[in-house]
Amino acid sequence: MGAKLRVVRRRIKSVQSTKKITRAMELIASSRIVKAQQRVEASRPYALQLTQAMEDVARQTGSVAHPLLEEREHSARVGVLVVTSDRGLAGSYNSNVLKVGEDLMKEVRSRGLEPVVYVAGKKGVGYFRFRGVPMRRSWQGFSEVPPYDKAEEIGTALIEDFAVHEINELHCAYTDFLSAFTLRATGKRFLPIAAHEVRGGGARGVHAEYLFEPGPAQILDHLLPQYLITKVYAALLESAASENAARRRAMKAATDNAEELIKILTRQANRARQDEITTEISEIVGGAEALSAAAEG
Template sequence: MGAQQREYRQRSRSVQSTKKITRAMELIAASRVVKARQRVVETTPYAQAITQAAAAVASHSDVDHPMTMKRENPRRAAVLIISSDRGLAGAYSANVLKRSEQLRELLEDEGLEAVSFLAGRKAEGYYRFRNRPFEESWSGFSDSPTFDAADEIADRVIGEFTKGSDAGGVDELHLVYTRFVNMVTQEVQVTRLLPLEIVEQDTSSSDGELFPLYEFEPNAEEVLDELLPRYIKSRIWNALLQSAASELAARQRAMKSATDNAEELIKTYTRLANQARQAEITQEISEIVGGASALADAKK
């Protein structure tokens, strides 16, 4: 009984140590997610505005720009996957990788070769463990991205798209990331960045409001040359920030769940230790009473 009681006490102390770690990680994630959410709020309107501007320029001009034209007989498609550098964030990275696998199967069904670009050590580890090839990976900034990282990633994928599959590049660019909705909901998103999808619009909306007319200076082609790379960089930058906020929110929830589970486990071990102690006391009392009865019987 004594050995069993010591084992329960030891397990309880071990879980207590784990609880302190998960509680600390929960508080750290909770403090950092506030800033991450603010960065998402600040950058999302710009990303949406530049997307609308790029689509408007492309749809209202008669220029056949390489970044807006769908290429004949495309053979290779780049897939940029944004995951996390660390674990302990629930199914955050697993959901992104699962969705990227679905996209890969879809592209292969269309006759395209999927070329992977990875952001985050979890995605890199996933590919290395399965001996899958990938073009390049970036890591070290998943929960606190910088614009320099987004700029480097964008320059690389734009360069691959500009080369085209005939020169060893790609003909399409897809982005897989996690969109931050709120602290409870984060959704994995798949977006085709290049070639830019153009939605044809009427000159007036359903409520009679006229859409603006555009004049290009010096010309539409040069405007697109300047605008489209900025569009790609802003979208990747916003996707990194969205993913960072989603990762921190997922880690906060996972650590909160782990802390709650640790508390329940501590209660269970404490109860079992008390039961073992009570059983030990009961056994000792039984032995004392039995010994006293034996002595009384011997004196008769």
């Protein structure tokens, strides 16, 4: 076998095994998108009911006051929570959400305030560490299947920092899973909780006999942190679904490219093989002619 043919065949083999890997990752990501979507769906009833309970408190008591709802006038430090993935190979997923995070921080600085960075996901941690940006807190190791306990841990830490005025606002950069083909990295304000979120749009009347146990204020004390944790959990779940959708898309592109490359390389291999045969035939024909010429002479 000629040298050229050998080289091309080796490349085909290597591209083929890469294709097998990317194809497997594509399939795994596809099945995880479905699971992640189911988790998003499963979390909705709780979030909905919690919001309704909160709205009931707001409606029954007329006006609500709580530290988590308070717009602070003198806010020097603003928290930015960036939700990224633990693993790469997800196309532009991480760079998109990190860009939103950077934009949020830029906006904070333009108001003359100091951003405080919180990061979820290994990729985000690596990004900020490389750039020497100090992180107040970071969490990693659960980006694909975020458990509720982690959301609770993150939410509790954020509320603590908010309570001691370490941060006076909190924004979150995460990726919204609109559909398997439309992912949108967005920035949202999580704290203080906007008054319109609590009041809601429902027009149910005030019920004279409504009971609260303990009082509405104490209930709110538990409801509002729970509400924030639920929002963090939703952001983690949306991001997890998006991560898998982005990975599936990236791996599909890689598989398609590998197929294309294999096609081109196969043509090259065929041509090299054809050339080799042509050379061999002309050598044989040449040799035979030389022999017959010698016999005649």
